[in-house]
Amino acid sequence: MAKHRLGGQTVKLENPPCILSRATIVGKKEGQGPLGEYFDVVLEDDLWGEKTWEKAECRMYQEAAKMAITRAGKQPQDINYLFGGDLLNQIITANFAARTLGIPFFGLYGACSTLTESMSLGAMLISAGYADLVLCVTSSHFCTAERQYRFPLEMGTQRPPTAQWTVTGAGAFLLSNDMKPPYITHITTGKVIDYGITDTNNMGAAMAPAAAATIKAHFEDTQQGPDAYDLIVTGDLGWFGRELTIDLLKKEGYDISDRFIDCGCEIYSKDQDVHAGGSGCGCSAVVFGAYILRKMEEGVYKRILLLSTGALLSTTSCQQGESIPGIAHAITIDMDRG
Amino acid sequence: MDVKQQKLNKEYQIYVQRKMPKSNLLRDCILAFLVGGIICTIGQAVNNLGKSYFNLNTEEASAFTAIVMIFIGALLTGLGVYDDIGKYGGAGSVVPITGFANSIVSPAMEFKKEGYVFGVGSKLFSIAGPVLVYGISASVLVGLIYFFLK
Numbered sequence: 001m002a003k004h005r006l007g008g009q010t011v012k013l014e015n016p017p018c019i020l021s022r023a024t025i026v027g028k029k030e031g032q033g034p035l036g037e038y039f040d041v042v043l044e045d046d047l048w049g050e051k052t053w054e055k056a057e058c059r060m061y062q063e064a065a066k067m068a069i070t071r072a073g074k075q076p077q078d079i080n081y082l083f084g085g086d087l088l089n090q091i092i093t094a095n096f097a098a099r100t101l102g103i104p105f106f107g108l109y110g111a112c113s114t115l116t117e118s119m120s121l122g123a124m125l126i127s128a129g130y131a132d133l134v135l136c137v138t139s140s141h142f143c144t145a146e147r148q149y150r151f152p153l154e155m156g157t158q159r160p161p162t163a164q165w166t167v168t169g170a171g172a173f174l175l176s177n178d179m180k181p182p183y184i185t186h187i188t189t190g191k192v193i194d195y196g197i198t199d200t201n202n203m204g205a206a207m208a209p210a211a212a213a214t215i216k217a218h219f220e221d222t223q224q225g226p227d228a229y230d231l232i233v234t235g236d237l238g239w240f241g242r243e244l245t246i247d248l249l250k251k252e253g254y255d256i257s258d259r260f261i262d263c264g265c266e267i268y269s270k271d272q273d274v275h276a277g278g279s280g281c282g283c284s285a286v287v288f289g290a291y292i293l294r295k296m297e298e299g300v301y302k303r304i305l306l307l308s309t310g311a312l313l314s315t316t317s318c319q320q321g322e323s324i325p326g327i328a329h330a331i332t333i334d335m336d337r338g
Numbered sequence: 339m340d341v342k343q344q345k346l347n348k349e350y351q352i353y354v355q356r357k358m359p360k361s362n363l364l365r366d367c368i369l370a371f372l373v374g375g376i377i378c379t380i381g382q383a384v385n386n387l388g389k390s391y392f393n394l395n396t397e398e399a400s401a402f403t404a405i406v407m408i409f410i411g412a413l414l415t416g417l418g419v420y421d422d423i424g425k426y427g428g429a430g431s432v433v434p435i436t437g438f439a440n441s442i443v444s445p446a447m448e449f450k451k452e453g454y455v456f457g458v459g460s461k462l463f464s465i466a467g468p469v470l471v472y473g474i475s476a477s478v479l480v481g482l483i484y485f486f487l488k
Contacts, residue, residue, distance in 0.1 A: 052451045152448035154415050155465065156424015156431050156440050158366070161359040196347035197354065205354045240358060276359075 007221025009188050009214070016183035016337050017126035020133075020176040023067035024290040025060045026282070027142065027168025033268045038290035039169075040067060046143055046168050054092065057141035060170040061086065061097040065137045068172035072133075079103045079174075080131035083118035086139045086281055087111065087166075088148060093139055103135060112207075112236050113190070113310030114138045115171065115285045116329040122175045123184040123331065132177055139170035140280030149200075149315060162202040164238045165274035167267060171285025179337070182296055186332035188218040192312065194325040200318050204241020204264075204276055207309040210326030211237060212248035214307055218330050219254060226256045230301040233292060234328070235284030235308035236264035238277035263287035284308040296335060303334045366428050373427030377434045381407050404435055411436030415443040441465040 004011050024039045031042030041063070043056075050056040061084070069076055082101060085108040086093035098105040110117040115138045122134035143153060145166040151157055175184070193210040211234050219225055226232065237245060242262040249256055263284045264277035288306055295301055309328040318324070384406045388399040414420040420440045424431045431437050445464050449457035463470065 147448055151465070152444040154418060154421050154440070154444035154447055156415075156421045156427070156437065156444075158361075158425060158428045160361055195350040197351065202354070202358065205358065209350065244354065244357070 006186075007217070009191070009217045010221035011124065011187050012222075012338075013123060013127040013185055013187065015127045015129075015177060016185045016334070017123050017134075017175045018178050018180045018183050019173050019293065019333070020178055020180060021068045021072035021174045022289040022293060023064045023071065023172045024286040025064045025067075025170045026286050026290075029142070029165075029272065030167055030169055030267055030278075030286065033272060035267055035287065035291050038294055039286060040064075040290070043168070046141065053141055053143035053147070054088065057086065057088075057093050057139055057144050057168075057170070058096045060141070060168075061093050061137055061139040062100055064139070064170040064172040065097065065101055065135060068135065068137075068174045072174050072176070074133065074174070076101055076103055079133045079135050081106060081122065081125065081134045082137065083108060083122050083134060084137040085109050085114035085118065087145050093141075093144075094137070097137070110308075110327060110329070111310030111312050112140070112279060112281050112283065113308040113327050113329050114281045115235065115288070116306060116308040116331050119173060119175065119184065119331055120187045120189060120329055123187060126175055126177050134175045135172060136175065137170065137172040138281040138285045140166050140168070140282035142166045142168045142280075145280060159275055160201045161275055162199070162204060162238075162240050163275045164203055164236065164264060164277055164279035165268065165272075166280040167236075167264075167278040167283040167286065169280075169282030169286040171282060171289040173285075173289060181335040181337075182293065182333050183335075183337050184331050185334045185338045186218070186222060186330075188214055188221060188330040190214040190217075190307075190328040190330070192325045192327050194323050196323045198318070198321065198323050200313065200324065202240070203236075203279060203311045203324070204238040205244060206311050206313075206324035207237055207326035207328065208241045208244035208248060211241070211245045211307055211309050211328040212252070214328040214330050215245075215249060215256070215305070216252050216254065218305065218332075226254055226259060229259060229303055229305050229332075231292070231304040232256050232260045233284075233288065233304055233306045234260075234262045234264075235310075236277070236279040237262045237309055238264045238275075238279065240276050241309075266291065281308075293333075296333065302336070303332065306331050306333055369426050370428045370430035372430065373423065374430030374433060377407075377431065377436055380410075381434070407435050408439045411439030412443045415440045416447065420444075438466060438469070441469070 025041040048056040082103040084094040118136035125131040197206040267278040388402040449461040
């Protein structure tokens, strides 16, 4: 077995890279939510002076990337790799932004799990000595996602209680081999799990088994339990998916309920008419970047497990009656280098 | 898929069904009834207006009502109000002719950015299309049955 593997799905990084800098940009509705004050930029309107929603999302992506680079005192040419993705067909946001940024680029699609997918890959590259600086950026936009996956915005439809609201937001994280906490110490790569959920308005239920499976695999591989973490954070399971994950893990003998939050539940307040909570690539990116890392710096949390959760469906697959596979990738963020 | 996984899936799906928050059916029905009723009452008022004020006969007044109601539906969609009505009204705002206007105007607005031919032109009936296909097919079928039974 490779030297740094633990169990079936986890690696312990030999040289844990740090999150050197970060940037978050969110839309108006997210800015009005309970975490509004933590974000770097809050847009006044979701079009941001651009002609299309897609252009606005791409600009959010670019600006977040540039801001993270500038904050670390670096130039785009210093960055070895850009890992990123978004929710749109052919990941046009990430591709078009990479065209402007001019950094060697790997485009990723893991639906809403793309954040920890990109950070997993970036962290492994740095730890192995193949890169000094890796930029990981993901974004989503309510209006671009809505027109691609669902209905036109002005269409008068009713959303069921389990439906989620795509977060308008972009988050960028610059990983480096510097000695500056927080560090990424472990990576648990998820498997695609499908329990046969077909309801596209119930993504939480589709993704919860994947989140539970990855958390369980992480605990088994590292031979630790929930106690090893101050906080376990999932990306966008929403209120209902969060409950299901707690139940699924209880069946496996792990009780995480006292230290488990979901970014989709944190980003909006319940009176913002978002039903089951937020979703999208941007959801875990902006909540983790703006809020959770801030709390870690303030010393509230020392060691956390972050999982971005993705529902791997397309408009074609769900119209053809296919079920919705889910995936979740976990990374351990630690203020100590371990 | 093996039998064990199928059993697990089934159990999980039943468990999700049981546990998931449900829409309040009674509240939704009452709201749909009220919103739909209000829209139809406005339609009736327009119809009466057409008959008494413009001296239209029954057939002309029906066409007049349809035109006015479609205009109102389209206008409220353009002003960004109809989706808010739809959020509360549900089927009550979808079924009347104003809902039909909403289902055509909203994609027209949304897909204008893809151009007038491949955007507006091809997406205009993306929601109303199925309604037209099966509505017209059903009316032809009923017409044929009526023709042969007569």
